Every structure is written in structure tokens, then in C-alpha cells.
Amino acid sequence: MKKLNNLVIVGNGMVGYKMCEKLIEKKVQDEYNIIVFGGEARPAYDRVHLSEYFSGKSAEDLLMAPANWYKENGITLYLNDPVVKIDREKKTIISSKGQSISYSKLVLATGSSCFIPSIPGIEKDGVIAYRTIEDLDDIKSYAAKSKKGVVIGGGLLGLEAAKALMDLGLETHVVEFAPRLMPRQLDEKGAIMLKEKIESLNISIHLNKNTKSIDGEGKVTKMVFADGSELETDMIVVSAGIKPRDELARESGLEVGPRGGIVVNDLLQTTDPDIYSIGESALYKGMIYGLVAPGYEMADVVANSLAGGSKTFAPYDMSTKLKLIGVDVASFGDPFCSEQEHQHIVYEDKTKGIYKRVNISSCGNYLLGGVLVGDAKDYNMLLQTYKNAIILPPTPEDLILGPRGGAESVGSGVLSLPDAALICSCENVTKGDICSAVTYNNLEDVAGIKKCTKAGTGCGGCVPMLNDLLTATLKASGKEVNKVLCEHFGYSRQEVLAIIKSTGIKTYDELLAKYGSGDGCEVCKPAVASMLASTWNEMILSQDTIQDTNDRFLANIQKGGTYSVVPRIPGGEITPEKLIAIGVIAKKYDLYCKITGGQRIDLFGARVDELPLIWEELIEAGFESGHAYGKSLRTVKSCVGSTWCRFGLHDSVTFAIEIEERYKGLRAPHKLKSAVSGCVRECAEAQGKDFGIIATDKGWNLYVCGNGGAKPQHAKLLASDIDKETCIKYIDRFLMFYIRTAEPLNRTSTWLNKLEGGIEYLKDVIVNDSLGIGEQLEMEMQYMVDTYKCEWKDVVEDPSKRKRFTHFVNSTIADPTIKFQAMRDQKKPVEWGA
Amino acid sequence: MQVTSIETTKWVLVAKEEDVPANGGSCVMYKNEQIAIFNFKKRDEWYATQNMCPHKKQMILSRGMIGDKECEPKVACPYHKKNFSLKTGENLNGEEYSIKTYPIKVEAGNVYIGGLE
Numbered sequence: 032m033k034k035l036n037n038l039v040i041v042g043n044g045m046v047g048y049k050m051c052e053k054l055i056e057k058k059v060q061d062e063y064n065i066i067v068f069g070g071e072a073r074p075a076y077d078r079v080h081l082s083e084y085f086s087g088k089s090a091e092d093l094l095m096a097p098a099n100w101y102k103e104n105g106i107t108l109y110l111n112d113p114v115v116k117i118d119r120e121k122k123t124i125i126s127s128k129g130q131s132i133s134y135s136k137l138v139l140a141t142g143s144s145c146f147i148p149s150i151p152g153i154e155k156d157g158v159i160a161y162r163t164i165e166d167l168d169d170i171k172s173y174a175a176k177s178k179k180g181v182v183i184g185g186g187l188l189g190l191e192a193a194k195a196l197m198d199l200g201l202e203t204h205v206v207e208f209a210p211r212l213m214p215r216q217l218d219e220k221g222a223i224m225l226k227e228k229i230e231s232l233n234i235s236i237h238l239n240k241n242t243k244s245i246d247g248e249g250k251v252t253k254m255v256f257a258d259g260s261e262l263e264t265d266m267i268v269v270s271a272g273i274k275p276r277d278e279l280a281r282e283s284g285l286e287v288g289p290r291g292g293i294v295v296n297d298l299l300q301t302t303d304p305d306i307y308s309i310g311e312s313a314l315y316k317g318m319i320y321g322l323v324a325p326g327y328e329m330a331d332v333v334a335n336s337l338a339g340g341s342k343t344f345a346p347y348d349m350s351t352k353l354k355l356i357g358v359d360v361a362s363f364g365d366p367f368c369s370e371q372e373h374q375h376i377v378y379e380d381k382t383k384g385i386y387k388r389v390n391i392s393s394c395g396n397y398l399l400g401g402v403l404v405g406d407a408k409d410y411n412m413l414l415q416t417y418k419n420a421i422i423l424p425p426t427p428e429d430l431i432l433g434p435r436g437g438a439e440s441v442g443s444g445v446l447s448l449p450d451a452a453l454i455c456s457c458e459n460v461t462k463g464d465i466c467s468a469v470t471y472n473n474l475e476d477v478a479g480i481k482k483c484t485k486a487g488t489g490c491g492g493c494v495p496m497l498n499d500l501l502t503a504t505l506k507a508s509g510k511e512v513n514k515v516l517c518e519h520f521g522y523s524r525q526e527v528l529a530i531i532k533s534t535g536i537k538t539y540d541e542l543l544a545k546y547g548s549g550d551g552c553e554v555c556k557p558a559v560a561s562m563l564a565s566t567w568n569e570m571i572l573s574q575d576t577i578q579d580t581n582d583r584f585l586a587n588i589q590k591g592g593t594y595s596v597v598p599r600i601p602g603g604e605i606t607p608e609k610l611i612a613i614g615v616i617a618k619k620y621d622l623y624c625k626i627t628g629g630q631r632i633d634l635f636g637a638r639v640d641e642l643p644l645i646w647e648e649l650i651e652a653g654f655e656s657g658h659a660y661g662k663s664l665r666t667v668k669s670c671v672g673s674t675w676c677r678f679g680l681h682d683s684v685t686f687a688i689e690i691e692e693r694y695k696g697l698r699a700p701h702k703l704k705s706a707v708s709g710c711v712r713e714c715a716e717a718q719g720k721d722f723g724i725i726a727t728d729k730g731w732n733l734y735v736c737g738n739g740g741a742k743p744q745h746a747k748l749l750a751s752d753i754d755k756e757t758c759i760k761y762i763d764r765f766l767m768f769y770i771r772t773a774e775p776l777n778r779t780s781t782w783l784n785k786l787e788g789g790i791e792y793l794k795d796v797i798v799n800d801s802l803g804i805g806e807q808l809e810m811e812m813q814y815m816v817d818t819y820k821c822e823w824k825d826v827v828e829d830p831s832k833r834k835r836f837t838h839f840v841n842s843t844i845a846d847p848t849i850k851f852q853a854m855r856d857q858k859k860p861v862e863w864g865a
Numbered sequence: 866m867q868v869t870s871i872e873t874t875k876w877v878l879v880a881k882e883e884d885v886p887a888n889g890g891s892c893v894m895y896k897n898e899q900i901a902i903f904n905f906k907k908r909d910e911w912y913a914t915q916n917m918c919p920h921k922k923q924m925i926l927s928r929g930m931i932g933d934k935e936c937e938p939k940v941a942c943p944y945h946k947k948n949f950s951l952k953t954g955e956n957l958n959g960e961e962y963s964i965k966t967y968p969i970k971v972e973a974g975n976v977y978i979g980g981l982e
């Protein structure tokens with residue numbers, strides 16, 4: 032198909048990119064050849080998160096879309112080739128590389144540049160703007176040879192730049208012309224609180240400073256101010272506002288504002304109706320919108336009109352929240368209300384550094400605006416209340432103080448917002464859109480909302496609100512609310528497990544690459560390791576670096592850097608020969624011996640290099656790993672039962688051994704303990720275990736979700752008077768259901784306490800098979816049982832795994848800092864340092 | 866921050882690349898100093914820090930899990946999960962102590978540490 036009309040977009044910044052996305056969405060490329068000219072060397076990137084370039088994000092990570100995205104969508108993209116001339120007569124543009132291309136429609140998305148004040152000396156080396164990746168590269172390399180840096184400008188961006196300089200290790204100063212920080216967003220008191228907070232980060236603030244000159248031989252060495260004071264510095268970052276890039280428009284005779292910006296109408300047309308301007312270059316009703324959200328809205332309006340629609344642009348809310356780590360600042364609506372009658376409520380806590388102010392209409396019904404410093408968690412809700420003109424409660428102070436009478440908190444009122452409330456202003460998504468997506472697409476997490484509705488994919492400011500809406504909507508429909516694993520996975524444990532099962536992913540690295548972000552941490556790594564283990568049952572040391580140190584060295588780390596070793600003694604039954612073997616080995620390696628609460632023997636004080644040697648001998652003597660180091664089945668304790676005890680009803684020891692052999696090594700969200708008692712006298716304390724069995728005269732009673740430990744809880748009766756087979760069937764189902772649905776590090780007791788419907792629901796699932804998954808759970812468990820291998824045997828027999836058990840990789844000596852002292856004829860580690 | 870004066874740094878060969886597991890750490894001894902070296906494969910970066918966790922003075926950090934906190938590469942001590950930046954050595958839980966970091970480089974499969982006396 033031949034396309035006749037060229038649509039040329041000048042500028043490939045955030046808004047220029049969004050324009051392309053909207054055009055594709057509206058299928059405008061069927062009618063136009065889309066040609067984009069970018070002035071920078073790389074495709075559009077996320078300027079909003081530019082500072083993250085300093086904290087580890089690469090230029091690649093920041094890209095809005097890779098170069099081939101444009102190609103795949105039929106868009107021609109010329110980079111590093113700014114447009115230098117528009118010939119409106121011939122409807123042609125000319126680029127710096129000499130390309131001449133005709134257009135039928137032209138969009139100017141040229142953005143803005145840093146406003147550089149005309150101070151004598153501003154051209155010196157070491158004075159750098161804060162706008163592009165190249166600027167950041169310059170700052171980074173200049174900072175490497177500097178000790179001290181000054182930011183000119185104490186506004187939103189200036190403070191962000193200051194934080195970046197500080198993170199680069201410089202002594203950091205901020206110079207602001209106005210008498211307070213963020214003069215456009217904060218009132219006096221809020222600004223004072225912010226100043227204190229920022230100063231506590233070790234950034235010096237200089238207010239009321241009018242820079243008269245920048246001195247130095249070729250490169251900057253000091254600044255001189257109008258009041259006669261001076262400030263020495265090695266470099267200066269300029270962030271004193273923005274200057275719309277309207278030079279092309281100006282030269283081609285389009286109307287521009289007196290202080291810059293390309294004048295546009297409600298359709299965002301310039302004075303030439305075939306030429307549009309959007310983003311930070313456009314001047315709408317005397318206003319430049321220096322934020323992404325209105326820019327994106329502009330892109331939508333133009334795409335809409337090119338597709339034949341009649342949508343128009345309207346004045347946009349400029350509320351903002353600062354992204355500085357460690358300092359919460361937000362301002363919304365009219366923060367000052369200096370020109371309208373109003374009442375305001377102020378909350379100030381100097382010791383905690385919190386200042387909040389809300390402005391309320393004189394009738395007391397509406398919120399007009401406000402300022403939050405030090406604690407901005409109410410920002411989203413306040414913003415919505417303001418934007419949707421929601422009638423305030425009779426006690427409006429609750430808005431910032433929180434309810435004090437035990438009533439529902441204001442934050443939980445998200446559902447009371449009107450459906451039309453705009454939650455994500457970057458992508459224009461309303462509360463109604465989000466809630467119906469959650470309900471009709473069965474979404475269970477924020478990642479799903481992002482995918483379905485695009486909400487939260489722009490500046491990300493609305494994500495907490497998305498979370499609240501999700502929670503509230505799910506709660507309202509009676510569903511359980513999921514929790515994400517950590518900052519690297521936007522999924523709950525249950526969802527990650529489902530992903531692992533459905534995709535067949537077997538390694539952490541692959542899972543992180545496909546479904547996570549960042550580099551992982553000590554929360555998600557072992558959690559995922561546990562899920563992989565309870566799904567595929569592969570040897571955990573094949574991915575040793577994602578295991579907790581206990582799992583990595585298959586032993587329990589103890590004070591002083593040595594480990595303890597626990598061989599499995601099923602049911603607590605042991606022959607004299609095996610007892611002797613343990614004694615001999617303990618003696619040989621000089622290990623401290625103690626009987627555990629789970630009827631086993633714990634051997635303490637083994638150095639990491641001794642572990643394989645000790646295990647080699649234990650295995651030789653017929654022992655297996657006891658998994659005392661893992662979040663897995665520990666021990667099944669038993670009383671002596673009917674074989675010896677005069678009260679005993681059944682053989683509790685045999686059953687305990689059978690159960691321990693069946694579930695040994697099973698990885699779970701947390702450790703699992705069990706016990707079997709031979710009669711109601713309960714000598715094995717089965718009702719304090721994750722699952723416990725007590726003999727009755729008709730069979731066995733099965734109890735679940737009990738706990739000793741820090742929060743003792745009695746186990747609940749799941750089934751009574753059942754035979755052994757049924758008992759094992761129920762335990763299979765119960766354990767697998769727990770593994771499937773619990774959050775990481777939740778013992779069965781905690782899990783049950785959170786389970787909606789409690790023990791009755793659990794009984795329904797396990798005993799009545801109400802979800803119809805009983806057989807599947809049993810099959811999954813049988814797989815685990817069939818694939819069990821002793822982890823220690825695997826290591827002892829594998830020289831490459833054994834090699835990992837050393838303290839130094841460049842020396843065979845043991846850690847010389849390990850020290851013991853004597854106590855009651857055995858040893859103990861020396862007390863650790865404070 | 867980058868190391869600027871490469872020429873003046875003395876580099877000591879401490880290990881082979883394969884001695885350090887991908888995305889994990891190992892411990893090396895130099896004179897009487899115990900140094901934890903980390904092969905942060907995920908970021909294609911190497912880091913070196915003191916092996917002692919300053920919290921309870923345990924020689925352990927090389928066995929800690931590495932990862933990131935808001936993009937800052939870090940190691941978590943196995944004992945009480947205190948987090949330290951691998952770049953600056955700063956404690957990331959807001960506590961006062963910090964750990965020493967060393968320049969590190971890998972060339973032709975050899976791992977070198979700089980800044981040692």
C-alpha cells in the first residue's frame with residue numbers, strides 16, 4: 032500500500048516518543064508515513080528518572096523503547112540529526128545532515144533546554160547543565176576530579192541534582208536566588224522544614240543569593256554573590272529553570288511567547304494549522320508545562336485529531352511530589368492561597384521534621400491545595416480529594432492528622448472516589464478503568480494493572496494509589512490480598528510459584544531476567560530458591576549463591592563463624608552403633624555435642640573446610656542430612672508408643688519414622704516440624720507442631736498448624752479417627768497447599784491465621800477437596816518423594832562442590848580468627864565483639 | 866566513584882576468576898588481611914570489601930548474599946542481614962559502622978586487588 036502523506040515529528044524526547052506510541056495505538060500510520068528527527072544521539076529516554084543514571088541504571092535501561100521498536104512499527108527515525116529549517120511555503124523541513132523532507136503535518140516536540148542565566152563566567156569549564164545523559168556523563172567525569180560542587184537553583188530539579196552530587200561523593204551546596212527552597216511549590220514554613228531536612232543530609236543551602244560572577248582561570252574556582260559573599264567550588268551544576276526550544280518555530284515565523292514557548296491553541300496547533308507543538312516547547316494559555324503528564328496528554332490530543340477526532344487540551348494540574356530519597360515533599364492544588372479566601376490547617380512536628388498544611392474553602396467543604404514535607408504518604412488521596420472536589424468530612428483535620436477516634440482511616444476511602452477520578456495522569460487512567468480491570472480481568476497485583484491499563488507506567492507516582500485501589504477492590508469482592516516478594520519482583524510468592532510451574536523456569540537468574548528487575552537481594556533469592564526446590568527438587572547447591580548461608584554450606588552457622596551439623600535420626604530412634612559413630616566423629620573433630628529439642632544430636636564448632644570431611648564419615652556410618660539448615664522438614668518427634676508404653680494405643684515410633692522418611696528434605700516457605708504421640712497423654716507434644724498425629728482407639732487424629740517457638744499456638748484438629756493411608760494423603764495435600772499459597776517465611780500457624788475462612792476452609796480444601804485439586808497435590812508430593820536425594824551425599828561425592836567448602840580461596844589455612852574456650856569439659860566459641 | 870590514578874595503584878594477584886562463584890563471593894587472605902571478593906556477574910562488576918562484618922565482628926561477609934537496594938549494589942551479612950553498599954561500604958540500614966572497600970580488577974582470568982600495603 033502506498034502512503035502519500037508524511038507526518039514529521041521534530042524531537043524524540045519523552046513526549047515525542049509518546050506521540051509515536053499514540054499514533055500507533057490509533058493506527059494513524061495507515062495514513063501517514065511517520066518520520067522522526069531526534070537531536071540527540073540515542074532514541075528517547077526517561078528523563079524523569081535521569082538521576083538513576085548515577086545510581087546504576089544504564090543509558091540502555093532508561094530508553095523508552097529500543098531503536099528497533101520504531102522500525103518494527105514502521106516509523107523512520109533519524110537520530111543525531113536535528114531539523115534546522117522549516118520551509119512553510121514548500122511544506123518541507125531540512126535537517127542538519129542536509130535531508131530535505133516534505134510534510135503534510137508537522138509536530139514540534141522539541142522540549143526545552145536548561146535555562147542558563149547570563150552570569151559573567153558561566154561559560155567556564157566545570158559549569159554543567161542537568162538535562163541530558165551527556166550532561167550526566169560530563170558531571171560524572173568532572174566530579175571524579177572535584178571535591179566540592181554547587182548547584183544553582185533550589186527548585187525541584189536543583190535538589191535532585193544536589194542529591195546526585197552528594198551521591199558522587201562531593202561536598203554539596205545549593206544556591207537559590209529566592210528566600211526559600213522550591214519557591215513555586217512550598218510555603219515559607221514548609222520550605223524551612225525542607226531546608227532542615229536537606230541540611231541533615233549534609234547538603235548546605237544558601238538562600239537569597241544572586242550570583243554576580245563565576246571566577247577562575249579557564250575553569251571555575253569560585254562564585255561571587257551580589258551581597259559580596261563568595262563560595263569556592265570545583266564545579267557548578269545549573270538547574271535554574273527551563274527554556275523552551277522554540278528557535279525553529281521563531282525562525283519560520285510562528286508565534287512564540289514573550290518569554291519563549293511556541294504558542295498553541297486548544298488543538299495544540301501553532302499559528303500554522305498544519306504545524307503542532309507539544310510537550311515542553313508548547314506555550315498553552317501563557318503556560319509551559321514542565322512535567323511529563325501534561326506532555327503525554329498533549330500527544331494524545333494531537334494523535335486523536337490526526338486520527339479524525341475532536342479532543343482538545345485543557346489546563347492541567349501541576350501538583351508534584353519530589354523523588355528525593357529520604358525526604359518526602361509534595362505540593363498540590365494552590366499551596367499558598369494567597370489570593371483567595373480560605374482557612375488552613377497546619378500540622379507541624381519539629382522533632383520529626385514533619386510539616387503539613389491543607390487549604391480549605393471558606394465554606395469548609397472543599398480542599399483547595401496544600402503542602403506536605405517530611406511525610407507525603409497522604410499525597411495521592413489528598414490530590415484526588417482536591418481534583419475531584421470531594422466534599423470534606425466535618426472534621427477536615429483528619430485529612431492530615433489521621434483519625435484519632437478509632438474510625439476508618441481516610442486512606443481506606445479510595446473506593447469512595449468517583450469513577451471518573453483520574454488516578455494515573457500520565458496515561459489518563461481513571462479509577463473506574465482500574466477497578467473494572469481488576470474485577471473483570473481477575474487482576475491480583477499492580478503489575479497486572481500496569482499491563483492491562485498502562486496506569487503507573489509513566490512517572491510512577493500513582494503506584495501507591497494503584498496498590499490501595501487493588502487492595503480495596505479485592506477486599507470488597509472477598510478475595511485475599513497478595514503481597515509482593517520484594518523490590519525485585521512485583522509478584523506475590525504465590526504468583527511467582529505459579530510462574531515457575533507454568534514456564535518451567537529452573538534458575539533464579541532466568542526468573543529474574545524474565546519476570547523481575549534489578550539484581551535481587553537476600554529476600555527474594557532464598558525465597559525463590561525455596562520455591563524452585565519445592566517444585567523441581569533439584570540439588571540446591573547447583574545454585575549455591577542464592578541460598579542463605581545455611582543452605583549454601585548445608586549446615587547452621589553459629590557464633591564465631593563455625594557451623595553445626597545435625598544428622599537425621601528419624602523418629603528419634605537410634606542404634607547403639609550409630610550413637611557410637613557420632614561420638615567417635617565428634618571426638619575426632621572436637622565438636623560440642625548437644626541433644627536438640629527435636630530428638631536429635633547437634634554437633635557444634637565445625638569449620639567450613641571440615642564439613643565435607645565430617646559428612647563423609649557420617650554418611651559412611653549410615654547417616655543422612657538432617658536438613659536442620661533448611662526451611663524444610665526438620666524432625667518428626669515421637670513418643671515410645673504402644674511397643675513399650677503401657678498406655679500406648681498404636682505404634683507411634685514406626686509411624687513417625689515412616690512420615691519422616693516420606694517428607695525428609697521437603698523445602699517449604701518455612702521450616703516444618705512434626706510429631707506422633709501414642710495416646711492422648713501426648714508425650715511427643717504433637718499439638719505444638721506444624722502437623723501432629725495422636726493415636727486414638729479407632730485410628731489417628733491429625734492436627735495442623737500448631738507452633739512452639741516465639742508465638743506458641745495449639746494445632747487445630749483437621750481429621751479424626753482416620754487410618755494411616757488417609758492420614759498420609761491429607762498430610763500430602765496439606766503440605767503442598769501450604770507450599771503453594773503461603774507467603775515467604777510464614778510458618779503454618781501464621782499462614783492459617785491469615786487464611787480467609789480459617790480451619791473450616793482448610794478442612795474443606797483438604798478433606799472435602801472443595802477446590803478439586805486434591806489429586807494434583809498428592810501427585811506433586813509423590814514427585815518430591817520420588818526425587819529425594821541426600822544433599823550431603825551429593826556434595827561428598829562431587830569434587831567440584833567440595834571445593835567450595837574453604838574459608839580462603841588463595842590459601843589452604845583455616846580462618847585464624849576462629850577461637851574457642853573451654854566450658855564443662857567441652858568447647859564454646861569466644862563471645863562475639865560488640 | 867571511579868579510580869582515577871590507575872598507574873599509581875599497586876595491584877596484587879589474589880585469585881583466579883573461577884575461584885569466585887558467579888553472583889557470589891569468596892574470601893582471600895593477603896598478609897593478615899581477610900578480603901571478601903565478589904563476582905557480581907549480573908552487573909558484570911567485581912567488588913572487594915573487608916571480610917569482617919562490623920556488627921558483631923564476624924569474618925563472614927564473603928558468604929553473604931549480594932544483590933541491590935534501589936540499584937545500589939550490596940552484600941547482606943548472613944548473621945543479622947545488615948546490608949552494606951559494595952560501592953562505598955556504607956551501611957544501608959542507617960547504622961553507623963561501615964566497611965572498607967578495595968579497588969579490584971580482573972585481567973586474563975586473574976583477580977587483582979589494589980590499595981594494599
Ligand SMILES: Cc1cc2nc3c(=O)[nH]c(=O)nc-3n(C[C@H](O)[C@H](O)[C@H](O)COP(=O)(O)OP(=O)(O)OC[C@H]3O[C@@H](n4cnc5c(N)ncnc54)[C@H](O)[C@@H]3O)c2cc1C
Nearest residue numbers: 042044045046069070078113114141142310311321322323
Ligand atoms: C532531571 C530531571 C528530572 C525530572 N523529573 C520530572 C518528574 O519527576 N516529573 C515530571 O513530570 N517531569 C520531570 N521532568 C521533566 C520532564 O522530563 C519533561 O517534562 C519531559 O521530558 C518533556 O518532554 P519533551 O519531549 O517535551 O522534551 P524533551 O524530553 O526535552 O525532548 C525534546 C527532544 O527534542 C530534541 N530536539 C530539540 N530541538 C530539536 C530539533 N530541532 N530537531 C530534532 N530534535 C530536536 C531534543 O534534543 C530532545 O531530545 C524532569 C526533568 C529533568 C531534566
Ligand code: SF4
Nearest residue numbers: 670676679709710714
Ligand atoms: S503419649 Fe501415650 S503412648 Fe506415648 S509415651 Fe505418652 S503415654 Fe505412652
Ligand code: SF4
Nearest residue numbers: 589590627628740741
Ligand atoms: S531459642 Fe534463640 S538462642 Fe536458643 S537456639 Fe533458638 S535462636 Fe538460638
Ligand code: FES
Nearest residue numbers: 918920921942945
Ligand atoms: S554480624 Fe553481620 S549482621 Fe550481625
